[in-house]
Amino acid sequence: MPRYHRPERAVAVDESVSWVVVDEDFGSQVEACAYLAGVRGAGRAFNTEKTYAGRIALYLSYCRGHGVDWPGTRSLRRLR
Template identity: 50%
Template sequence: MACERVPYASLRVVVDARSFDLQTVAVAFLASLRARGCSPNTERAYAGRVALYWSYCRMRRLDWRTPGFLDLAGLQRWLVEMPVPPRAGQVRPGPVRYRSRGTANSIMTVVGEFLRFGAAHGWVPAVRGRAVVAAEAAALHPAWL
């Protein structure tokens, strides 16, 4: 998945990097941020984080709508353990960079908000809300993992 800026607009979307199909649920989530009056910088950050979640689900062959606690805990661990890829078209100068636990927690917060948004619209089973809450609690207490 990729987060793309639509030309000639400040609108952000999430697209499938293989087919370039819009991920309509993610786009609706981003539209809800605009409707709530969130900053364009918030929308930009959230778009990248939702795209990262979709990419992780695709890589692990998970259904994005039904992550379990262990799936979300695995995402958090992956966020910290995997090197941050260089930006498109750039060669990594110097040492490999990793995300901090704080950054991983910020990403998990966005994933939780995205899944709750999906549950409110019937796209995510409501029972998954418990897994999201449990994963967020684990994010605050990494020793639980």
């Protein structure tokens, strides 16, 4: 299965590290990034954020590869 989305490690100017989901053109996937920011803001472990980023990217790639419109952030909230 092709990977249309993938997790990426993002380093801010203050050198803090977070995880984002990008497409093949390195455009960020807004809803996924917002969800991951919420995970980070809730004080979850760094590895939890990293794992969620990978699984969300895989899910979005699956949806795109199968022509499925993904249901949005409501489905992502159920992953917590």
